[in-house]
Amino acid sequence: MSKNRVVILLALLILAGGILFLIYEKKSYMQRVAQIKQERAEIEKIATLKSLWGAKGMQKKLHILFKRVPTANQERLKIERNKADIKIHSLNEKQINYLLTKLAMLPVSFKKLNITRSGSSFTLEALCVW
Amino acid sequence: MSFFNSKNSLLLLHKSLEGVKKAARYDLVLSPQFYIVKRETVPVKYSFQAKKLAPSIMDDMLPADYGYEYVVKKDGDSWLFFAYAPKEIEEFLQNCCNIPPHRIGKIYFADQLKEVLQKLPVGINNDYALTLVDGFATIVPRSMLQSEKYAKFTPKLRPKHSVNFKQTSKFDKESKLEKTTAIVAALLFLLGVFFFIDGFGYKRAADKEEAKLNTLYEEYPQLQSKLVRESIKEKYENIEKRQRSIRQLLDSFSQLTSKKTLIDRLELKPKSISGRFLIDPAEKKRVMSVATGADLKVKEVNPAIVEVEGELK
Numbered sequence: 001m002s003k004n005r006v007v008i009l010l011a012l013l014i015l016a017g018g019i020l021f022l023i024y025e026k027k028s029y030m031q032r033v034a035q036i037k038q039e040r041a042e043i044e045k046i047a048t049l050k051s052l053w054g055a056k057g058m059q060k061k062l063h064i065l066f067k068r069v070p071t072a073n074q075e076r077l078k079i080e081r082n083k084a085d086i087k088i089h090s091l092n093e094k095q096i097n098y099l100l101t102k103l104a105m106l107p108v109s110f111k112k113l114n115i116t117r118s119g120s121s122f123t124l125e126a127l128c129v130w
Numbered sequence: 131m132s133f134f135n136s137k138n139s140l141l142l143l144h145k146s147l148e149g150v151k152k153a154a155r156y157d158l159v160l161s162p163q164f165y166i167v168k169r170e171t172v173p174v175k176y177s178f179q180a181k182k183l184a185p186s187i188m189d190d191m192l193p194a195d196y197g198y199e200y201v202v203k204k205d206g207d208s209w210l211f212f213a214y215a216p217k218e219i220e221e222f223l224q225n226c227c228n229i230p231p232h233r234i235g236k237i238y239f240a241d242q243l244k245e246v247l248q249k250l251p252v253g254i255n256n257d258y259a260l261t262l263v264d265g266f267a268t269i270v271p272r273s274m275l276q277s278e279k280y281a282k283f284t285p286k287l288r289p290k291h292s293v294n295f296k297q298t299s300k301f302d303k304e305s306k307l308e309k310t311t312a313i314v315a316a317l318l319f320l321l322g323v324f325f326f327i328d329g330f331g332y333k334r335a336a337d338k339e340e341a342k343l344n345t346l347y348e349e350y351p352q353l354q355s356k357l358v359r360e361s362i363k364e365k366y367e368n369i370e371k372r373q374r375s376i377r378q379l380l381d382s383f384s385q386l387t388s389k390k391t392l393i394d395r396l397e398l399k400p401k402s403i404s405g406r407f408l409i410d411p412a413e414k415k416r417v418m419s420v421a422t423g424a425d426l427k428v429k430e431v432n433p434a435i436v437e438v439e440g441e442l443k
Contacts (some may be wrong), residue, residue, distance in 0.1 A: 003338045004311040011318035018325030023327040036339045042363060043346055044352050049366035053373070104377050107371055113376070113398035 055107050058082075058130045065102055069095070076121075082130055084108070089123040096122040103128070138235040140285045144254050144269065150227040155235045157292065158219070159283075161260060162240055162267055165214040166191050169265075171347065172209055178201050181188070182211045199296045201239070211238055217298045220429050232305030234295045240267035242289035246281060251279035372442055379403045379440040382424035386417055386438065404439040406431075 032101075062079045069077075069088055075085035088106065091099065103126065112127035139153035144161040170187055174180050184200035188211055192198055196215040203210045214237070223229040240260055244267070246252065251261035259272050259280055272280075281287075285367050297305065376398065383405050387393055389411035397404050409417055411433050421428045421438055429437045 004307060007311055007315045011315035011322070014322035015325070016322075017320045018322035018329070022325040022329040022332070023182045025332040025336075029332040032336045036343050039343060039359075040346060042359055043350055046353060046359065047350065047368065049363070049370055053366055053369050082343055087192050090432065096356070100380065104380055109375075110376055110398055111374050113396070113403075115396040117392070 009092070052107050053109065053130065055130060058106065058108060059084075059130075061106060065099070065106075069099070076094070084126075084128045086128070087125045091122045091124060092120070092121070096124060099124060132236045137285070137288075140288055142252070142254065142260075142283045143223075144239075144260075145222075145256075146255055146258070147226055150229065152335045153233075155233050156223075156229060157236045158234060158290070158295070159238045159240060159243065159287075159289070160214060160219070161269055162252070163269060164219055164222075165212050165239055167213075167239065167241055167266060169208050170211060171207060171242065172207075177204065177209075179205075180211070184211050184213070187211055190429070197298060201293050203242075203291070210241065212241075214239075216296050219295075220298060230305065230306065230308070231297050234297070236292035238289045238292055242291070243267060243287060245288055250279055250281040251275055251277055252283050252287070254283075336372060375443040376403065379426075379442070382420075382426060382440060383438065385420050385424065388413065388416075391417055402439050402441045404437065406435060406437050408437055410434075 001025045059079055059081060062084050066074070066077055066079070066086070066088075069091075073088050073090050073114050076085060078085040088099070100115070106128075108128040108130045110126060111129055112125065114123075114125040116125075138155040138157045139151065140157050140159065141147070141150060142161060144165055145157045145163050150156075159438050160343075164189065168188055168191060172180060172183055172187070174183065175255075180202040181200055184202055187306055188198075188200070192213060197217050198213045198215055201212040201214070203212070216440040219234070219237075220231040223234065224231070240247075243252065243260070244262065247260065247262045247267060251259040253259050253272075254269060257272060258269050259275060259277075260267055260269055261275060261277075262268070263270065325347075347354050353362070380403070383393070383396065383403070386405075386407060390413050392408045407417065414433070414436075417436060419427055425440070427439045427441075429439070
């Protein structure tokens with residue numbers, strides 16, 4: 001084989017190597033980036049959900065909310081670090097509306113929620129966790 | 131290697147040449163073995179006119195049609211006519227020293243060394259020397275010369291006026307092919323290198339993305355495992371779904387109430403929220419319409435009481 005052919009063949013081999021290397025790296029980059037994007041999106045979503053449903057300072061917020069309810073009506077009010085067990089009776093229509101609206105606006109999980117009426121007063125019973 | 135010496139390597143070309151040092155290009159001082167010279171007085175003024183006469187003047191001296199090239203030089207009142215065969219020179223250099231034709235630069239004739247040869251013969255090898263015989267440069271055996279001293283052929287002996295070497299078309303083609311090959315190979319090589327560089331660019335970009343992800347993992351080390359991630363995500367997604375649904379149903383239930391429609395009981399069950407409403411019969415149509423619109427199930431207990439149930443998603 002002539003020297004010229006060998007030179008061209010070697011150059012072609014380098015070119016082919018370069019093309020294959022580029023294709024491989026580009027493909028693996030695309031796959032990796034897609035995977036990384038998915039992982040990042042997952043982590044960010046978890047972080048958002050966690051900060052929403054595992055919000056800090058909930059104990060304090062609930063204490064402030066139930067401070068407005070007369071102690072005589074508080075049949076049961078246990079507000080702990082990550083849960084609250086509530087039973088409040090003799091609430092008028094305005095009070096029950098206020099409490100229920102405020103509770104629903106807080107990022108707490110309702111495990112139990114009961115409202116019963118006797119005459120013109122209401123009883124609210126709830127178990128919330130966060 | 132010198133980057134500043136633009137002159138090619140100078141060779142004294144004779145038939146016993148050997149052991150040539152490697153160089154990019156060679157300028158040749160042709161010994162009389164490679165050319166024929168004739169002095170003639172012709173009534174012309176310019177060298178181009180003399181050159182036109184050269185073939186006819188030298189015709190009887192040239193052994194065969196070997197593709198001769200002619201060079202003329204003014205020497206006093208007469209002209210020196212030189213004839214050399216490029217093909218012969220190319221073949222000789224290729225065979226003796228593996229020097230391809232495209233590496234030949236300029237040529238000179240040994241007769242241009244007249245001033246040096248008048249003083250001392252120039253040694254070619256141990257047996258032969260270049261000297262002047264009847265005013266022409268000639269190679270003679272050293273034994274025929276009286277001289278004990280010989281000048282050494284060095285690049286300092288380079289004559290003043292050079293002639294461009296005329297390559298034969300065959301070697302010219304090969305040389306062009308070699309040049310084209312070199313250019314094409316260089317282009318292919320560069321393209322290959324470019325692809326490699328581009329590939330490394332993708333590799334670096336992937337590493338960068340990986341580093342960003344690792345920073346995120348440092349912030350949330352517990353989320354490094356895919357299983358843990360999926361489990362936590364599922365847990366919070368379920369909470370999110372159920373609690374949003376509870377709030378939507380509570381909102382729908384609140385839309386059922388009015389001054390004449392009062393809530394009597396509301397209960398959160400594992401898969402639904404149910405409520406009992408005391409209604410005014412006149413309000414029944416509105417309650418039904420709102421409940422249906424909110425996708426709630428309505429069950430009439432009696433004309434004044436309805437039970438409503440909404441399923442949690």
